[in-house]
Amino acid sequence: xxxxxxxxxxxxxxxxxxxxxxxxxxxxxxxxxxxxxxxxxxxxxxxxxxxxxxxxxxxxxxxxxxxxxxxxxxxxxxxxxxxxxxxxxxxxxxxxxxxxxxxxxxxxxxxxxxxxxxxxxxxxxxxxxxxxxxxxxxxxxxxxxxxxxxxxxxxxxxxxxxxxxxxxxxxxxxxxxxxxxxxxxxx
Numbered sequence: 001x002x003x004x005x006x007x008x009x010x011x012x013x014x015x016x017x018x019x020x021x022x023x024x025x026x027x028x029x030x031x032x033x034x035x036x037x038x039x040x041x042x043x044x045x046x047x048x049x050x051x052x053x054x055x056x057x058x059x060x061x062x063x064x065x066x067x068x069x070x071x072x073x074x075x076x077x078x079x080x081x082x083x084x085x086x087x088x089x090x091x092x093x094x095x096x097x098x099x100x101x102x103x104x105x106x107x108x109x110x111x112x113x114x115x116x117x118x119x120x121x122x123x124x125x126x127x128x129x130x131x132x133x134x135x136x137x138x139x140x141x142x143x144x145x146x147x148x149x150x151x152x153x154x155x156x157x158x159x160x161x162x163x164x165x166x167x168x169x170x171x172x173x174x175x176x177x178x179x180x181x182x183x184x185x186x187x
Contacts, residue, residue, distance in 0.1 A: 016174035023167030030160025034153040037160075039091050046087025053081030099148030107141030110134045 030037050056077030060068060087094055113134035117126050144151040 016170055016177060020167045020170035020174055023163045023170060025167075027160045027162070027164030027167055030156050030163060032160075034156035034160065035149075037156050038095055038152050042091035042094055043088050046084045046089075046091070049080045049084030049087060051084075053077050053079070053084055057081065095152060096148050099144055099152050103141045103144030103148065103151070105141070106137050106144060110136075110138030110141060113137065 054077075056073060060074050060077060111134075114131060117130055117134065120126055
């Protein structure tokens, strides 16, 4: 194996281990403190809106008058900045609004699927088990509407478990590739 291929393999193997460690840490964090994770995700999203908003505003006002961008550029900066400030200032409000919206969408989506199945029954036979998933979607929507923060916490725990499993699998892949890599170097 030539040196270029060896360097490429080393980078790939290192990338596997970095991804595995990051995924395991993120998964553990989301499972350990899901409420805090939700809060910090919303605050981080807010910061991601504030920074470009500030950059747009600074760019607009520091440009020469003749070279200033169009007015919508200014409004985009103001909108981004204000939305980011709202997210950072009142993250719990945003989380609850988002969860209520999510619950309503699930409920309406489940209802829509059941209505579609009922209409389809006029033309084709629809097995009873086809109604199970839409019914579960409706139940999930109701649960989210009546307890949005608990459901958000449950969602983050699920994401945490998924990240943890992903990280463990990345680590297993890293071990497998490392063994193959070492065999190729010896050959």
